[in-house]
Amino acid sequence: MKIEAITIREIHMPLVHFFETSFGRAYSRRILLLTAHCEGIDGWAECVASDAPFYSSEWAETAWPTIQQYLAPAVLGRTLTTARDSAALMSKIRGHRMAKAAVENALWDAEAQAKQQPLWKLLGGTRREIPCGVSIGIQDSIEQLLDKIETELAAGYRRIKVKVKPGWDVKVLERIRAQWPEIVLSCDANSAYTLDEVEHLRKFDQFNLLMIEQPLWADDIYYHARLQNELQTPICLDESIRQARDAAFAVDVGACRIVNIKVGRVGGFTEAKKVHDVCQAGSIPVWCGGMLESGVGRAHNIALSTLENFRLPGDVSASKRYWHEDIIEPEVEVTPEGTIAIRDQPGTGYRLREDLVEKLTLRKETVRTGTAK
Secondary structure, eight states: OBOOEEEEEEEEEEEEEEEEETTEEEEEEEEEEEEEEETTEEEEEEEOOOSSSSSSSOOHHHHHHHIIIIIHHHHTTOBOSSTTHHHHHTTTSOSOHHHHHHHHHHHHHHHHHHTTOBHHHHHTOOOSEEEBOEEEOOOSSHHHHHHHHHHHHHTTOSOEEEEOBTTBSHHHHHHHHHHOTTSOEEEEOTTOOOGGGHHHHHGGGGGOOSOEEOOSOTTOSHHHHHHHTTOSSOEEESTTOOSHHHHHHHHHHTOOSEEEEOTTTTTSHHHHHHHHHHHHHTTOOEEEOOOSOOHHHHHHHHHHTTSTTBOSOBSOOOGGGTBSSOSEESOOOOOTTSEEEOOOSSBTSOEEOHHHHHHHEEEEEEEETTTOO
């Protein structure tokens, strides 16, 4: 599989409904798409870096030049046996995991197409359908949040996750549990708390939560271990797990009982599989988190979620929850039972709507051997 060129493009997509976390509120997504051109086969991937450096130090304006000037030149002109070989070629560039994931994952898609194999099988997946949950952002009122939860439960989703922050947490969870005492419920703090608030966080134990996700600092594992010793509620680590070594450390010190794997956060499918395996060996279940992806990134999340240790419903939900019109066909749909069926077509199993992508494109650049700056 020879890598002849890489195209980077930026598209903008308005969200169906605003999405708010402890970082702030988003009404649209600025998305970087990457195409790996490999001897007549185009592999597609999405860079999940946001349009501001809040969730991660990476954002769209760091990802673009990093791919253009360093990551693309590292792989261009190379003939690879497998897509995973690209990870070593990009390893001398420190960090920039979301940018690396875009390059590597596009090559996984190209490899799957070249082998006439579904991406999920190439990754080693086994599941024929995956259970789905939803992530619901902070709303203008608790009543608005309750209405959205009711809608998602009626759609069949198997787990409800709500965003929390100081001032929008205990009273919110009380209202949810009063109305739905038995649903699978979790919350996500996106590092909104500190260890000084342990007494407040203990109040979460009364709500029988599946997990509290990333309550403390984004770069911390040790203090999460101290907090987990104080809580009955399982802690799930997200931002803290950047690679398999972080997962191994977290398992060893008891920093969490669940791990969220985001393929972009850890640098691509190769590292995501390693994190999965470390957690499986440590009897820590994993699930697939979302980054408000378009259908391209969503299709990759579906493929990853077929691996054996993805035992909990992830944030992989239907296209229509986020987009008036997605850029893939068919759009991702969730069954009334709250699952997504796995497609067997080569690659991701979804066809890119290239006409719509071109319409949404704001900038585009193709990097070839010898053209990178």
